[in-house]
Amino acid sequence: MAQTHYDVIIIGAGMSGMAAGIRLAYFDKSVCVLERHYAAGGLNSFYALDGHQFDVGLHAMTNYVRPGTRGAPLTKIFRQLRLTPEDFGLAPQHHSEVRFPGKTLRFNNDFRCFVQDVVDNFPAQADHFVRLVKHIQEYDELDLEAPPRSGRAVVSSFLSDPLLTDMIFCPLMIYGNAQERDMEFGQFVVMFKSIFCEGLGRPREGVRRIITALRRKLREVGGTVRMKCGVQALNAEGTRITSVTLDTGEILTANTILSSAGYVETMRLCGTDHATLAPMEGRLSFVEIISILDQPMKHLGHDATIIFYNTGKEFHYETPKNLVDARSGVICCPDNFLFDKPLPESMIRLTCLANFDGWNALDEPAYLRAKTEWLPKIQQEVLHFIPDFRHHVVYTDFFTPRTIQKWTGHLNGAVYGAPEKLKTGKTPIENLFICGTDQGFLGIVGAMLSGISMANLHVLKRAHAR
Numbered sequence: 001m002a003q004t005h006y007d008v009i010i011i012g013a014g015m016s017g018m019a020a021g022i023r024l025a026y027f028d029k030s031v032c033v034l035e036r037h038y039a040a041g042g043l044n045s046f047y048a049l050d051g052h053q054f055d056v057g058l059h060a061m062t063n064y065v066r067p068g069t070r071g072a073p074l075t076k077i078f079r080q081l082r083l084t085p086e087d088f089g090l091a092p093q094h095h096s097e098v099r100f101p102g103k104t105l106r107f108n109n110d111f112r113c114f115v116q117d118v119v120d121n122f123p124a125q126a127d128h129f130v131r132l133v134k135h136i137q138e139y140d141e142l143d144l145e146a147p148p149r150s151g152r153a154v155v156s157s158f159l160s161d162p163l164l165t166d167m168i169f170c171p172l173m174i175y176g177n178a179q180e181r182d183m184e185f186g187q188f189v190v191m192f193k194s195i196f197c198e199g200l201g202r203p204r205e206g207v208r209r210i211i212t213a214l215r216r217k218l219r220e221v222g223g224t225v226r227m228k229c230g231v232q233a234l235n236a237e238g239t240r241i242t243s244v245t246l247d248t249g250e251i252l253t254a255n256t257i258l259s260s261a262g263y264v265e266t267m268r269l270c271g272t273d274h275a276t277l278a279p280m281e282g283r284l285s286f287v288e289i290i291s292i293l294d295q296p297m298k299h300l301g302h303d304a305t306i307i308f309y310n311t312g313k314e315f316h317y318e319t320p321k322n323l324v325d326a327r328s329g330v331i332c333c334p335d336n337f338l339f340d341k342p343l344p345e346s347m348i349r350l351t352c353l354a355n356f357d358g359w360n361a362l363d364e365p366a367y368l369r370a371k372t373e374w375l376p377k378i379q380q381e382v383l384h385f386i387p388d389f390r391h392h393v394v395y396t397d398f399f400t401p402r403t404i405q406k407w408t409g410h411l412n413g414a415v416y417g418a419p420e421k422l423k424t425g426k427t428p429i430e431n432l433f434i435c436g437t438d439q440g441f442l443g444i445v446g447a448m449l450s451g452i453s454m455a456n457l458h459v460l461k462r463a464h465a466r
Ligand SMILES: Cc1cc2nc3c(=O)[nH]c(=O)nc-3n(C[C@H](O)[C@H](O)[C@H](O)COP(=O)(O)OP(=O)(O)OC[C@H]3O[C@@H](n4cnc5c(N)ncnc54)[C@H](O)[C@@H]3O)c2cc1C
Pocket: 011, 012, 013, 014, 015, 016, 017, 034, 035, 036, 037, 040, 041, 042, 043, 044, 056, 057, 058, 059, 060, 061, 062, 229, 230, 231, 232, 260, 261, 265, 286, 288, 404, 407, 408, 409, 410, 415, 435, 436, 437, 438, 442, 443, 444, 445, 447
């Protein structure tokens, strides 16, 4: 039987894989997106439990700008994917906060308010901060060849107050850093611009709306998506992948493979031995508690959209020794985006760093017991910052790093993938490239940009150059 051949096979129907697929199919490449699960979206998918609708990941989309804002990443995504702002239907946040003992910084989608708040709270740091902002704004974070630099070292060369430094790093690390304790400076700049300079937004329908828009566009431009279609092996001859074996045993061929499965995960598919790859695995993961409430948090007097909190003297961004580190985390109230009508169900999301190995070692009864033990501990910790909502909870789901690994294939449930990124997307195999999380642009917007730029760089530009 003849094997099916494509110009490009893409592994994964997450944000980066779908964006790459649209871009390539639009330019008449034959494209097949292969996804192991029955639902698209990967790290940011959706599910239903007992009649309640949940998003896996979506707290907020970063990079929110008003429609048509020139030069912004979101505008670039709409242009390159031939989508419109209406396709995503983003509503802006009300405001968010970074809360540390004795200090609060507020930000919204107007960067000047954040600068003013830093100046008001840290007057002795005002000039230093303004110089740091200038340095960030002039930095070219899209330079794929830039050597990695320590973000903490660069920021500390501008700011002398460690509290302000920690308060700035806290949201940027929690929302997009695969490295423990430090953050590569280029990645710091990406996240600073995405969260503070631009801002946060969310579709009222959650991530479903974004996934639906991407899938519809992919279909319209002629791309193929095959769900429940895992890639079991990438078969190499010399330095090229010559065929792709699916979980079913079916064999496909393609000129180019783009993989969003993660670098280590992809190289394992090529047969590279596990021990060689182990040092490159990502480790940082999270637990998330999503509670449906009988009323929005604003009825209890809480109007912040997101709070990034830290209760300790210092901010520790590292794999916890316990199952969870509840000393820092995120409190997200989706009702507190400026939607034109209320959400069908009110909810609150609590997110904390977690230890994959610890959760993974538990047998089923111990795993369920651990969830029951950690739920009230995490709730208790966040009550330092928000009104007591516990009597308003009508349903709760609690997922762990183990859940994340199970549903996305990312080893160790590593939400931001490997600590070392492959910015050029190149692998040792000449027709295999990485897009998404391990290429280095993180979050929903970052992943889509990654898919677009890797498709442009490794398929469309090469074809043009021939
Ligand atoms: C709890 C949580 C909260 C988050 N919150 C936010 C947020 O508020 N805002 C934000 O912007 N981002 C958030 N993120 C991050 C964001 O979801 C990711 O950065 C982004 O979705 C990554 O997309 P991706 O395409 O790179 O990878 P993925 O989403 O991981 O896509 C990879 C896909 O490949 C598939 N796959 C893997 N192996 C195979 C195989 N062998 N064969 C076939 N298919 C395979 C997987 O099933 C998956 O669908 C969050 C993530 C999590 C987990």
